[in-house]
Amino acid sequence: MMPSAHYQRDRCVTGITGLDEILRGGIPYGSTVLVAGTCGSGKTTLCMEFLTNGARNGEACAHFSATEPSVKLLENVRQFDFFDMRMVDQGLINVFDMDVLFSWLGMTKSTFELSDIDAMVKSITDIVNTIGVTRLVIDSVTTLCYKIPSEQLIRDFLFKLGKALATLGCTALLVSEITSSGAKAYWSSFGVEEAILDGIIVLGDVERMGHLLRFVQVVKMRGTSHARAKYALELTPKGVMLTPMLKWGAVND
Amino acid sequence: MIELDFGIAQQLAEEASPSSAIQVRVGTSNSELVIASMLQPLITEFGMRGVYICASRSATEVIQTMERVGIDTTGIQFIDSVSSGFIGGTEVPYPNIRFVDSPIMLESIMLQTLYHLGEKSDTGNFVILDSVNALSIYNEERMLAEYLHTFINTFRAREVLTGIINVPDQTPPGVLANLDLYCTDLIDRGQVVIH
Amino acid sequence: MATTANFDSDDEEFYGEMASIGSPKFDTILTGSPLNNGSVPRGFTMLAIGNQGAGMDLFAKQFAAVAEDSENTILVSTAESQAEILSLYKRYDWPTDIMVRTMGEEYNQNVLERDLQASKFRLEGFSMEDIQRLAQTRFVENEVHDYLTDLTSQMTSLPQYFRAAVDNLDFFFARNDTSRVISMLRMIQAHTQLQRGVLLLNVSSDMVDKSVERQLYAICDIVMEFEVGMLGTDFETRMVIRKFRNGPENLKAISFRVTKDEAITPETVDRIA
Numbered sequence: 200m201m202p203s204a205h206y207q208r209d210r211c212v213t214g215i216t217g218l219d220e221i222l223r224g225g226i227p228y229g230s231t232v233l234v235a236g237t238c239g240s241g242k243t244t245l246c247m248e249f250l251t252n253g254a255r256n257g258e259a260c261a262h263f264s265a266t267e268p269s270v271k272l273l274e275n276v277r278q279f280d281f282f283d284m285r286m287v288d289q290g291l292i293n294v295f296d297m298d299v300l301f302s303w304l305g306m307t308k309s310t311f312e313l314s315d316i317d318a319m320v321k322s323i324t325d326i327v328n329t330i331g332v333t334r335l336v337i338d339s340v341t342t343l344c345y346k347i348p349s350e351q352l353i354r355d356f357l358f359k360l361g362k363a364l365a366t367l368g369c370t371a372l373l374v375s376e377i378t379s380s381g382a383k384a385y386w387s388s389f390g391v392e393e394a395i396l397d398g399i400i401v402l403g404d405v406e407r408m409g410h411l412l413r414f415v416q417v418v419k420m421r422g423t424s425h426a427r428a429k430y431a432l433e434l435t436p437k438g439v440m441l442t443p444m445l446k447w448g449a450v451n452d
Numbered sequence: 453m454i455e456l457d458f459g460i461a462q463q464l465a466e467e468a469s470p471s472s473a474i475q476v477r478v479g480t481s482n483s484e485l486v487i488a489s490m491l492q493p494l495i496t497e498f499g500m501r502g503v504y505i506c507a508s509r510s511a512t513e514v515i516q517t518m519e520r521v522g523i524d525t526t527g528i529q530f531i532d533s534v535s536s537g538f539i540g541g542t543e544v545p546y547p548n549i550r551f552v553d554s555p556i557m558l559e560s561i562m563l564q565t566l567y568h569l570g571e572k573s574d575t576g577n578f579v580i581l582d583s584v585n586a587l588s589i590y591n592e593e594r595m596l597a598e599y600l601h602t603f604i605n606t607f608r609a610r611e612v613l614t615g616i617i618n619v620p621d622q623t624p625p626g627v628l629a630n631l632d633l634y635c636t637d638l639i640d641r642g643q644v645v646i647h
Numbered sequence: 648m649a650t651t652a653n654f655d656s657d658d659e660e661f662y663g664e665m666a667s668i669g670s671p672k673f674d675t676i677l678t679g680s681p682l683n684n685g686s687v688p689r690g691f692t693m694l695a696i697g698n699q700g701a702g703m704d705l706f707a708k709q710f711a712a713v714a715e716d717s718e719n720t721i722l723v724s725t726a727e728s729q730a731e732i733l734s735l736y737k738r739y740d741w742p743t744d745i746m747v748r749t750m751g752e753e754y755n756q757n758v759l760e761r762d763l764q765a766s767k768f769r770l771e772g773f774s775m776e777d778i779q780r781l782a783q784t785r786f787v788e789n790e791v792h793d794y795l796t797d798l799t800s801q802m803t804s805l806p807q808y809f810r811a812a813v814d815n816l817d818f819f820f821a822r823n824d825t826s827r828v829i830s831m832l833r834m835i836q837a838h839t840q841l842q843r844g845v846l847l848l849n850v851s852s853d854m855v856d857k858s859v860e861r862q863l864y865a866i867c868d869i870v871m872e873f874e875v876g877m878l879g880t881d882f883e884t885r886m887v888i889r890k891f892r893n894g895p896e897n898l899k900a901i902s903f904r905v906t907k908d909e910a911i912t913p914e915t916v917d918r919i920a
C-alpha cells in the first residue's frame with residue numbers, strides 16, 4: 200500500500216546519517232519498528248544514536264536494557280562522540296535495567312504469565328506517559344520473548360505494547376537478535392514480530408572475499424515509501440554512517 | 453632531493469575548482485613526484501585540509517616520502533587499506549592514520565573518508581585516491597567502475613576536490629573509460645595509451 | 648574457625664563441666680544434679696525431635712532461659728515474633744535480656760514487604776519518584792537473604808561457654824538443600840564442642856526423612872524425642888532420650904507436664920490408668 204502523494208505523515212527524524220534519506224525523512228511518528236540484526240551488526244549503537252539525537256532536541260527518551268547491564272551499556276556507548284553522559288544525568292535519556300523492573304514487579308519466575316505480560320506493558324506505558332517519552336528502545340525484545348511461553352502471548356504482548364506506544368505518540372525501536380541475515384533469514388526470532396510491528400530494519404553482514412561488511416536494509420515501514428536496497432554501514436566515532444552498497448559487490452551471505 | 457613539478461601547481465590554480473574531480477595520470481617512476489607536486493600547493497598555497505586514501509603503499513611510507521620533500525602531512529588524514537594486510541603493519545607512530553581491513557572494503561573507505569572530512573572547511577577539502585591500479589588488484593572491473601562513479605559524484609556534490617591517481621597503461625580499460633568520462637580535469641604525467 | 652581453644656580458669660570454675668538442661672528436676676533425673684550445675688556436658692549438641700504440639704518450642708525457650716550469662720545466650724526462633732517470645736518469658740519470670748533472633752519474622756517482613764510493593768506497582772503504576780529511582784537503580788535489590796548462612800555465621804561466632812537454642816530447623820530444611828543444612832549443622836556442632844557451648848536444635852519429625860534423621864542423630868550428642876498422646880481424656884507428653892553420648896544410663900522416657908510456675912517439668916507421680 201503506497202501513501203498518497205498529497206499526505207505526509209509526521210516523522211521522527213532519526214538524525215542518523217543516511218537513514219533518514221532511506222526513510223524519506225524519518226520514521227513515521229508512533230511507529231514501533233523492529234531493528235533485527237546478527238551479533239555485532241551495530242543494533243545497539245544505532246538505537247543509542249537514535250535516542251541521543253532525540254535528547255539533543257530536548258525529547259525525553261527511554262532505553263530498556265534486557266541483554267546487558269546498563270552500566271556496561273553506558274560505558275560502551277561513551278566511546279562515541281555523539282553520546283553525552285550529561286543527557287543521562289539530566290534525565291533526557293532514561294536507562295532502565297529490565298531485571299530491576301522485573302524484580303520491582305515481582306516477576307521472578309523463569310516464564311511469564313499473562314498477568315506478568317500485562318504488568319510489563321503497563322509499567323512501560325506508565326513510564327512513557329509519566330515522563331513524556333517520545334523515543335524508546337527495548338534491547339532486546341528477543342530476551343523478553345524467550346520468557347513468554349507461547350507465540351500467541353508474544354503476539355499479544357507486541358500488539359498491546361505497540362498500540363499503547365502509538366497512542367502516546369512514542370516512536371519505538373525494538374531490537375531483535377537473529378542468527379542469519381541472508382535470503383533465508385527470518386527477521387524475528389519467533390516468527391511473529393515482523394507481522395505485528397510497523398517496520399523492520401535489518402542489520403547484518405555480507406561477506407566479500409573473506410571480509411565482513413556491515414549492512415543495513417529497510418525491509419518494511421508502514422506509512423512511508425522507503426529505499427529497499429542494502430546500505431553499507433560503518434561505525435565511526437560520530438556514530439552510524441551509511442552509503443549505498445556496491446551492486447556488483449560479492450553477495451556471499 | 454625531489455624537485456617539484458610546478459606545472460601541476462599552476463594547472464591546479466588555473467583550472468581546478470573546489471568540486472573538481474581530477475584524473476591524475478602518473479608513470480611507474482614519477483608517481484611520488486606527481487603526488488608531492490599536487491599536495492604541496494593544495495596544503496600550502498590553498499590551505500586545504502584533506503584525506504589521502506592509500507591503496508598502493510602504506511600511509512607510513514607516503515608520510516615519510518612527503519616529509520623528505522618538506523611537505524607537512526599533519527593536516528592530512530590517511531586512510532590506509534594496505535597495512536592491515538601484513539602482521540605488524542598497523543603499529544605505527546602516526547596519529548593521523550586510520551586503517552581499513554582491505555582494499556576490498558570500498559564502502560568502508562568511502563565512509564571513513566566522509567567521516568574524516570567532517571564539516572566543510574572554509575578553505576576547502578580534498579581527497580586523494582592512490583591508486584586505482586592498486587584497487588583493481590582486489591576488485592573486479594565492474595565493481596571498481598561503479599565505485600569510482602559513486603566516488604566522484606559523492607565528492608563533487610560535497611564540493612570536495614578529488615585527485616584519482618592511476619597508471620593509465622596498467623588500468624583496466626573499463627575503469628579508464630569511466631575516469632575519462634566522469635573526471636572534470638586531467639593532470640597527465642603518465643604514458644599515454646592509444647587504443 | 649579455630650581448631651584449639653584456651654579457657655580461662657575463672658570461667659572454668661564458674662561454668663563447670665556440666666550445664667543445666669533447663670529444669671533442675673530434669674537435671675536431677677538425668678545423671679547430673681543441681682550441685683553439678685546440670686546434666687548436659689559442656690560442648691554437647693542436643694536434638695529435640697517430635698511432632699508439633701509436643702512441647703519442643705517451650706522446651707527450647709526454657710533451655711535458653713537458664714542463661715548463665717545473658718550476653719552469651721541466644722534463642723533463634725523461626726516461627727514466633729519478638730513480642731510473643733518476650734511475653735512468654737515475662738510470664739515465667741525468665742530473664743528477658745538474652746539475645747533473641749526471630750528469623751521467621753525477618754523473613755516474613757522482607758518477603759511480604761517485597762510482594763506488597765510489587766502488587767502496588769502492578770495496580771497503581773509508577774510515580775515520577777519511582778521512575779527516577781528505577782532509572783538510577785542498576786542492580787536488583789534485596790536478593791533473597793541466605794538465612795542458613797546467617798545462622799551458621801552467628802552460631803560460629805559465639806564465644807566460649809555459650810548457650811544457644813534453635814527453634815526450629817524446619818525453616819531451614821524447607822528453604823535449602825538438605826545436604827547443605829547438614830553441612831552447616833556439622834560446622835555449628837564442631838564450634839559448640841570446641842568452645843564448650845551447649846546447643847539445642849529442634850526439628851519436626853515429619854519434616855525430615857529417615858536418612859536425614861539418621862544424619863542428625865549422628866551429629867548430635869543427645870537426642871530427645873518428644874511425644875504427645877492421649878491417655879484417657881488427657882494429653883500425655885513425654886520425652887524419650889534416645890541417645891546420650893557417653894551416658895547410656897540416661898536413655899529413658901520421662902513424662903512431663905507444663906505448669907504455670909515451672910513450664911516443662913517432669914512428672915514425679917505415676918498415673919493410675
